[in-house]
Amino acid sequence: MTRTVYLNGEYLPETEAKVSIFDRAFLMADGVYEVTSVLGGKLIDFDGHAKRLERSLGELDMKAPCSKEDLLQIHRELVARNGIEDGLVYLQVTRGAPGDRDFAFPDPETTEPTLVLFTQSKPGLADAPASRTGIKVISIDDIRWGRRDIKTVQLLYPSMGKMMAKKAGADDAWMTEDGVVTEGTSNNAYIVKNGRIVTRSLSNDILHGITRAAVLRFAREAQMEVEERDFTIEEAREADEAFVTSASAFVLPVVQIDEAVLGDGAPGPVAKRLREIYLDESRKAAI
Template identity: 70%
Template sequence: MTRIVYVNGEYLPDTEAKISIFDRGFLMADAVYEVTSVLDGKLLDYAGHESRLARSLDELGMANPVTKEELLAIHRELVSRNGVGNGLVYLQITRGSAGDRSFVFPDPATTPSGIVLFTQKVDDLDFPPAAKTGIKVIAFDDLRWGRRDIKTVQLLWPSMAKMAAKKAGCDDAFFVQDGMVTEGSASNAYIVKGNRIITRPLSNDILHGITRATLLKYAAEAQFEIEERAFTIAEAQAADEAFVTGASTFVMPVVEVDGAKVGSGTPGPVATRLRELYIEEAKKAAI
């Protein structure tokens, strides 16, 4: 089925969408992105995604080719035109195309940034089968670049982690650096001990997850204890529960870590409650 996408100022059928072969996003992964969830036709945590996009662009000295108002309007227009009830809106901004290949950044005064948005329908986004069974993860060396706080399209290593997990009969990976878990391949990682939720603190080592920030706020209001520190794979295996968060997964229970069951080996009450809490509150605040 043909989708309507947005490419550099135009709404087009996806079969007609084109970008230059010299676009730096294509040649050098010189681009940033965001993914915003849609439930019941409304955008979840949109303000957080917009704010993180602005930060990523600023960190890379890249210009946003549209205003805040225009960006929100484009999101809503694509959701409407494509009839998205539950799903995702993918946004990517590149440094543009100077008409040739060079390591040196082009002059932004003469080379405008490129922008692409498209939607993906995910009917069971709020109630996927994996939320009931939990997922299994493997440990995987974290060899990504040092600025993981910038949401760039440099996703080859996370893709390799996903493929390694699939080969091992698992669903995902926990990245490990210097003996400590940094995050999942496309998510923030957590363990649970009693009423305490443990997750790595914000730094350049991890993505500053929008779902993470929202969930921790809701969890604190629900009287859960929050401890921000790094943890090991062994700690995760010995935890009462483990889970990950992300825009496309919300709160996803982790029931096995590197071959060892976590807790009972089934989704626990904390992760289950946090998922319900996040969806309930996020839907109330959706726009």
């Protein structure tokens, strides 16, 4: 079935949606995005994604295409039109196509951005097999630009990292700088040692994950110990358990890092409990 997508004020069949070849996302990767999960036909943590989008646009001096209220309505309309029960809504804002290719961009107030949204149906999203088996990750050098806190469409290296992992027989990659873990290719990274959850603190070096914020809040409310600090890849390999968080994977256990099998090679109790709490609380708050 042909999906209905949203492009600059219109709901269109996906086969009819067109973007200019001069759009700066195409030419310069000059754009930002968000992915909001849908469970039971409702949006998970929409407000957090909308706030981060606003921040990303501000950091890049890019004009907002519409209000948060309008974005919510567009999300809901696409979910309804495409009959999404479980899945995702992808949103992308670019600086648009203000003219011919140029490194310098014009005044943001006089440049109309491009706004694109589409859905992806993923039945059983909350019951992914990997949540029961855990995933294997490899470590790779982090050679991305320095503003990883901005959720831009510059995803070539993370895509290459995914392929490096696949070639190595793993599921994903954790990126490191000077031996210290920054994050996964599309997620935030955590280890657990002696019951304590350790994850890197917020800075320009990592994405300020919306799921990360919720999971850490739930962990503290459940009286779990949380420590936000750098940790090395060697420390990760010696952890009792590990996991990642993201909008589409929620809380996903990690059972192997490079050649090191964590614990007994099965998802650990902390990751499993956090996934249960996150999904339960997120469903209650979904809109």
